[in-house]
Amino acid sequence: MSVDSPPPVDVWEGLPRLSRKGLELERRAGAWLESSAVQAAFAWLDHDGLNVTFDRPEVEFRGSGLARPGLVAQLRWPRLRTRLAIGVEVPIVHAVVDRLLGFDRPFEEARLQTTPVEWGVWTYLVVRSVEEIAAAGASPFHLGGRPEEDAFDVSIDRVGPSAFEIEGLGEITTIRWAVNVGGVAGTVRLWLPSSLSSYWIDSEPAPKPRRPITPAVVETASEWRAVAGSSLMSRGLASLRVGGVLPLSGSPLTGTPEAPEGDLWLTTAGVGANYRIAVRIEPATSGRRVRVVGSLEHIPSPPGDVEMSVEPPRAAVPVVDPLDAPVTLTIELGRLTVPLSRLADLKAGEVLELNRHSREPVEISSNGRIVARGDLVLIGDELGVRVTSVFL
Numbered sequence: 001m002s003v004d005s006p007p008p009v010d011v012w013e014g015l016p017r018l019s020r021k022g023l024e025l026e027r028r029a030g031a032w033l034e035s036s037a038v039q040a041a042f043a044w045l046d047h048d049g050l051n052v053t054f055d056r057p058e059v060e061f062r063g064s065g066l067a068r069p070g071l072v073a074q075l076r077w078p079r080l081r082t083r084l085a086i087g088v089e090v091p092i093v094h095a096v097v098d099r100l101l102g103f104d105r106p107f108e109e110a111r112l113q114t115t116p117v118e119w120g121v122w123t124y125l126v127v128r129s130v131e132e133i134a135a136a137g138a139s140p141f142h143l144g145g146r147p148e149e150d151a152f153d154v155s156i157d158r159v160g161p162s163a164f165e166i167e168g169l170g171e172i173t174t175i176r177w178a179v180n181v182g183g184v185a186g187t188v189r190l191w192l193p194s195s196l197s198s199y200w201i202d203s204e205p206a207p208k209p210r211r212p213i214t215p216a217v218v219e220t221a222s223e224w225r226a227v228a229g230s231s232l233m234s235r236g237l238a239s240l241r242v243g244g245v246l247p248l249s250g251s252p253l254t255g256t257p258e259a260p261e262g263d264l265w266l267t268t269a270g271v272g273a274n275y276r277i278a279v280r281i282e283p284a285t286s287g288r289r290v291r292v293v294g295s296l297e298h299i300p301s302p303p304g305d306v307e308m309s310v311e312p313p314r315a316a317v318p319v320v321d322p323l324d325a326p327v328t329l330t331i332e333l334g335r336l337t338v339p340l341s342r343l344a345d346l347k348a349g350e351v352l353e354l355n356r357h358s359r360e361p362v363e364i365s366s367n368g369r370i371v372a373r374g375d376l377v378l379i380g381d382e383l384g385v386r387v388t389s390v391f392l
Contacts, residue, residue, distance in 0.1 A: 038133070058175070085164035089186040119161075139152035175197075223268060243387060245386050294348065328366075371392060
């Protein structure tokens with residue numbers, strides 16, 4: 001390189017890297033929203049036909065999206081002497097109000113700013129939601145274990161287009177959900193002080209009531225992985241970096257990152273054996289749905305994997321760090337859980353839905369454990385994966 005050459009530019013600078021703290025908060029936020037207590041607290045919304053679905057939450061330890069247009073519900077929590085807020089993007093605000101009021105909004109008005117009428121409707125929705133969460137005991141923050149300490153005594157401050165006032169709150173954490181309301185896509189954000197998010201991470205999970213288990217209500221299920229291909233890491237997991245691109249060796253996938261095509265395997269592992277089902281990606285589903293094209297196959301594991309063998313003593317070898325050992329990573333397009341009763345009746349032609357939204361990254365696993373996430377990209381004419389998050 002000559003002395004006049006400019007310094008190299010890191011083209012991957014700025015890509016997200018999820019910390020263990022962020023991953024734990026993501027898990028807790030997802031588990032809270034899917035808990036039976038929260039589902040019960042929001043059951044009244046289903047009666048109004050809103051048909052709201054949430055994707056996996058994403059966490060940023062900064063005030064992300066504070067200036068985006070939309071509607072902001074600012075809340076106070078007097079017992080903790082703090083404030084938090086919920087931000088809803090404009091399309092979602094309109095979609096919810098339109099479905100509640102039975103209004104068919106013209107397409108050209110879908111991006112117009114929110115109105116005072118909509119602020120009033122959303123004020124009712126937020127107040128009712130807070131009351132239902134408190135009544136169901138569904139507070140996400142279990143700070144002491146006693147009802148008086150965990151009481152969700154949050155009150156509404158204001159609802160409108162004004163940005164969340166973060167003065168005096170210190171660092172802000174953002175939890176973001178991609179939301180779909182009757183076919184309208186948008187984003188909902190929860191902003192809270194980072195001290196409160198730390199409470200959430202460090203607090204003990206809410207005790208779950210034990211219920212009697214009877215054979216009539218229990219159905220064993222198995223988890224299946226849609227394997228899109230593999231990638232050899234000759235220098236081990238230590239070389240896995242955010243921004244790195246992994247080629248897919250032996251991948252049957254073709255098409256584009258937005259619309260992958262081709263046949264692949266659904267695989268699962270049992271005791272001493274592996275199982276797989278041949279499937280084909282459904283067109284125009286962005287890889288979210290697959291159609292069964294083959295029957296269940298049973299692949300016995302090699303005998304050496306389950307039998308002990310006696311080997312002669314070998315000379316001592318240097319100890320290798322596990323992260324430096326060569327490893328083959330598996331690229332998963334998604335996963336799904338199949339009850340045994342349905343597995344027994346599974347036939348060619350049936351369509352199965354993976355647990356991955358079309359906008360979500362694919363998962364990269366090693367021996368069944370997820371070690372990274374990434375986005376599908378084109379490497380020439382073939383598909384590969386660009387790593388966006390690493391969990392080591």
